Amino acid sequence: PEEQHVLEHQHCRHNPLRDEWVLVSAHRVRRPWRGQLEQPPTEDVPRWDPANPLCPGATRANGEVNPHYEGTFVFPNDFPALQPDSPAPGDSDHPLFQAAAARGVCKVMCFHPWSDLTLPLMSLAEIRAVIDAWAELAAELGASYPWVQIFENKGEMMGCSNPHPHCQVWASSFLPNEARLEERTQRQYRERHSVPMLLEYAEQEARRKERLVVENEDWLVVVPYWATWPFQTLLLPRRHVLRLQDLRDSERDSLASIMQRLLIKYDNLFQVSFPYSMGWHGAPTGPHLQEDCRHWQLHAHYYPPLLRSATVRKFMVGYEMLAQAQRDLTPEQAAERLRSLPEVHYKQRRR
Amino acid sequence: PEEQHVLEHQHCRHNPLRDEWVLVSAHRVRRPWRGQLEQPPTEDVPRWDPANPLCPGATRANGEVNPHYEGTFVFPNDFPALQPDSPAPGDSDHPLFQAAAARGVCKVMCFHPWSDLTLPLMSLAEIRAVIDAWAELAAELGASYPWVQIFENKGEMMGCSNPHPHCQVWASSFLPNEARLEERTQRQYRERHSVPMLLEYAEQEARRKERLVVENEDWLVVVPYWATWPFQTLLLPRRHVLRLQDLRDSERDSLASIMQRLLIKYDNLFQVSFPYSMGWHGAPTGPHLQEDCRHWQLHAHYYPPLLRSATVRKFMVGYEMLAQAQRDLTPEQAAERLRSLPEVHYKQRRR
Ligand SMILES: O=P(O)(O)O[C@H]1O[C@H](CO)[C@@H](O)[C@H](O)[C@H]1O
Ligand SMILES: O=P(O)(O)O[C@H]1O[C@H](CO)[C@@H](O)[C@H](O)[C@H]1O
Numbered sequence: 001p002e003e004q005h006v007l008e009h010q011h012c013r014h015n016p017l018r019d020e021w022v023l024v025s026a027h028r029v030r031r032p033w034r035g036q037l038e039q040p041p042t043e044d045v046p047r048w049d050p051a052n053p054l055c056p057g058a059t060r061a062n063g064e065v066n067p068h069y070e071g072t073f074v075f076p077n078d079f080p081a082l083q084p085d086s087p088a089p090g091d092s093d094h095p096l097f098q099a100a101a102a103r104g105v106c107k108v109m110c111f112h113p114w115s116d117l118t119l120p121l122m123s124l125a126e127i128r129a130v131i132d133a134w135a136e137l138a139a140e141l142g143a144s145y146p147w148v149q150i151f152e153n154k155g156e157m158m159g160c161s162n163p164h165p166h167c168q169v170w171a172s173s174f175l176p177n178e179a180r181l182e183e184r185t186q187r188q189y190r191e192r193h194s195v196p197m198l199l200e201y202a203e204q205e206a207r208r209k210e211r212l213v214v215e216n217e218d219w220l221v222v223v224p225y226w227a228t229w230p231f232q233t234l235l236l237p238r239r240h241v242l243r244l245q246d247l248r249d250s251e252r253d254s255l256a257s258i259m260q261r262l263l264i265k266y267d268n269l270f271q272v273s274f275p276y277s278m279g280w281h282g283a284p285t286g287p288h289l290q291e292d293c294r295h296w297q298l299h300a301h302y303y304p305p306l307l308r309s310a311t312v313r314k315f316m317v318g319y320e321m322l323a324q325a326q327r328d329l330t331p332e333q334a335a336e337r338l339r340s341l342p343e344v345h346y347k348q349r350r351r
Numbered sequence: 352p353e354e355q356h357v358l359e360h361q362h363c364r365h366n367p368l369r370d371e372w373v374l375v376s377a378h379r380v381r382r383p384w385r386g387q388l389e390q391p392p393t394e395d396v397p398r399w400d401p402a403n404p405l406c407p408g409a410t411r412a413n414g415e416v417n418p419h420y421e422g423t424f425v426f427p428n429d430f431p432a433l434q435p436d437s438p439a440p441g442d443s444d445h446p447l448f449q450a451a452a453a454r455g456v457c458k459v460m461c462f463h464p465w466s467d468l469t470l471p472l473m474s475l476a477e478i479r480a481v482i483d484a485w486a487e488l489a490a491e492l493g494a495s496y497p498w499v500q501i502f503e504n505k506g507e508m509m510g511c512s513n514p515h516p517h518c519q520v521w522a523s524s525f526l527p528n529e530a531r532l533e534e535r536t537q538r539q540y541r542e543r544h545s546v547p548m549l550l551e552y553a554e555q556e557a558r559r560k561e562r563l564v565v566e567n568e569d570w571l572v573v574v575p576y577w578a579t580w581p582f583q584t585l586l587l588p589r590r591h592v593l594r595l596q597d598l599r600d601s602e603r604d605s606l607a608s609i610m611q612r613l614l615i616k617y618d619n620l621f622q623v624s625f626p627y628s629m630g631w632h633g634a635p636t637g638p639h640l641q642e643d644c645r646h647w648q649l650h651a652h653y654y655p656p657l658l659r660s661a662t663v664r665k666f667m668v669g670y671e672m673l674a675q676a677q678r679d680l681t682p683e684q685a686a687e688r689l690r691s692l693p694e695v696h697y698k699q700r701r702r
């Protein structure tokens with residue numbers, strides 16, 4: 001269609017969640033790459049390594065010994081960026097020098113006792129256990145903290161310093177930047193259009209289909225219209241849900257299923273354990289539990305860096321840092337590629 | 352002092368230019384690093400390589416042959432993200448699906464005919480020639496385009512695909528995100544305080560001194576109070592200057608000098624050619640040349656990724672992408688380290 005033709009020329013797209021723009025220059029993916037190549041991930045991770053502080057029975061930096069856990073396992077981060085009792089900075093003497101108190105806790109959650117597994121290779125029941133543990137921590141820390149950030153850095157390329165399947169949970173006494181941004185844009189959208197932004201967005205994408213990657217009765221995954229990373233996705237419930245802890249039993253099962261399908265496609269894209277940072281955003285907690293948060297909709301962002309192969313990533317540098325994010329293929333092209341990939345993991349095909 | 356003691360505990364600091372916060376957790380630099388190590392840069396770059404499209408006399412992707420240039424050399428990017436004649440997208444049918452036209456030009460500027468040089472190893476006269484070429488391009492493209500982004504990606508870690516010393520210049524028909532943000536925050540600051548934000552900031556830092564890295568009669572370099580990257584700096588004029596092209600002759604000389612001093616310190620920090628992305632921000636151009644832009648102040652941002660050594664970088668991933676930037680040493684500590692480094696390049700010390 002003509003519309004499609006025009007969108008394959010460079011243009012900007014608006015990200016309504018962050019109120020910013022991305023430059024889409026689809027023709028640029030043709031340029032040759034002579035720059036840095038990434039190391040593919042180590043393939044021979046031992047299933048159990050007593051020297052790895054994330055393994056069952058191993059000794060951690062603080063001298064504690066891990067239990068011989070068999071499912072998920074949560075423990076305090078030994079080098080926390082947030083601690084519960086840090087003193088507040090004094091009053092500012094100038095508007096350009098503003099500091100504020102920051103308190104919180106940082107936890108680590110192992111997904112599984114084995115170091116040589118990743119989420120896409122885990123069973124549905126095992127992924128479901130991770131979801132339950134997320135919801136539990138979100139509720140527990142959210143009882144007092146305004147924001148509980150659950151996130152997974154997967155792969156060395158994403159600063160992950162331990163191959164053992166795990167995520168982190170940082171709860172803070174303040175709303176971080178991204179939370180403040182999404183709070184403002186979602187509030188304004190609901191004020192203007194009387195419907196939560198991301199509920200409306202999911203309905204639109206379910207109908208338009210061109211950016212859909214996978215869907216089931218409760219969830220859908222799209223490459224958002226405003227994606228900046230080449231294969232970035234957004235995981236959305238179809239129902240209006242404020243927080244992880246509000247998910248029903250059946251929605252947790254269907255979430256395990258759609259996560260598995262998405263992550264298998266990701267691994268199949270370049271036949272490599274696909275690196276990414278992902279995390280959950282939902283309505284704020286702590287004192288905000290008492291407030292009207294109906295403009296919020298629970299969602300997960302997946303930000304994967306790879307562009308062309310297991311070793312060629314997208315660099316968000318120069319122009320991106322100083323001016324504006326720029327992408328080299330359209331979100332529709334990325335969605336098409338992901339959609340057409342098999343839902344059986346490339347490592348499991350011969351079984 | 353007590354103030355200092357408190358600031359070495361975790362806290363948040365406000366970035367008034369981007370109206371966002373950074374989490375400072377100074378104690379975290381003590382944690383051991385077992386994650387990805389970076390490749391140090393290639394040391395044996397040939398001075399002249401006819402297969403390198405940036406070299407004098409080499410043939411570029413489009414078949415053109417470079418002149419045997421002897422100073423700076425500007426040519427069109429062969430894989431431009433912005434082109435002058437791209438069609439505008441059609442009208443949007445929904446507020447969540449907004450596209451806008453994007454037109455522009457992308458140029459590449461070689462700093463020097465030799466591939467084995469970098470700015471810190473160039474002479475003052477050679478750096479001054481780069482500054483003049485920047486000012487010329489900024490004026491030329493700024494005659495019609497609202498924003499001219501000059502930026503340098505240095506080092507493979509920063510997505511730089513060619514070791515030849517060069518930068519890029521992307522001019523666009525729109526104000527990119529970072530420009531829009533700085534436009535808004537600087538305008539508001541001047542409305543409230545009757546002085547340009549960054550002019551006031553430079554005066555404050557010149558007096559406070561604890562974040563100063565280098566200074567001379569016209570310029571100063573600080574690790575800004577709100578720095579996110581470990582050794583991020585901000586280069587500021589002392590005088591109120593809107594745009595690069597407004598710099599006086601003597602200010603261009605003193606700029607060459609302060610850039611050289613900063614970049615030598617950067618290379619000396621980990622005894623490696625220091626990777627970074629840098630770029631210039633000044634008042635918008637094109638149609639904005641007619642407007643009141645007195646809230647703007649010319650400045651350059653340096654965003655270097657290294658944290659602990661030539662091979663250990665800061666990863667801006669998980670928490671940073673999904674919640675808020677976090678740093679592992681205070682800006683004052685970073686400034687102190689840079690300040691105390693020699694101003695003779697480690698490669699030139701024996702001469
Ligand atoms: O044009 P280059 O130098 O090949 O490309 C580099 O800089 C661009 C502008 O910051 C980025 O979009 C690319 O990801 C990066 O690799
Ligand atoms: O705590 P980790 O996994 O060692 O550290 C990783 O994740 C953190 C949170 O995103 C980042 O601040 C670090 O830069 C990164 O290396």
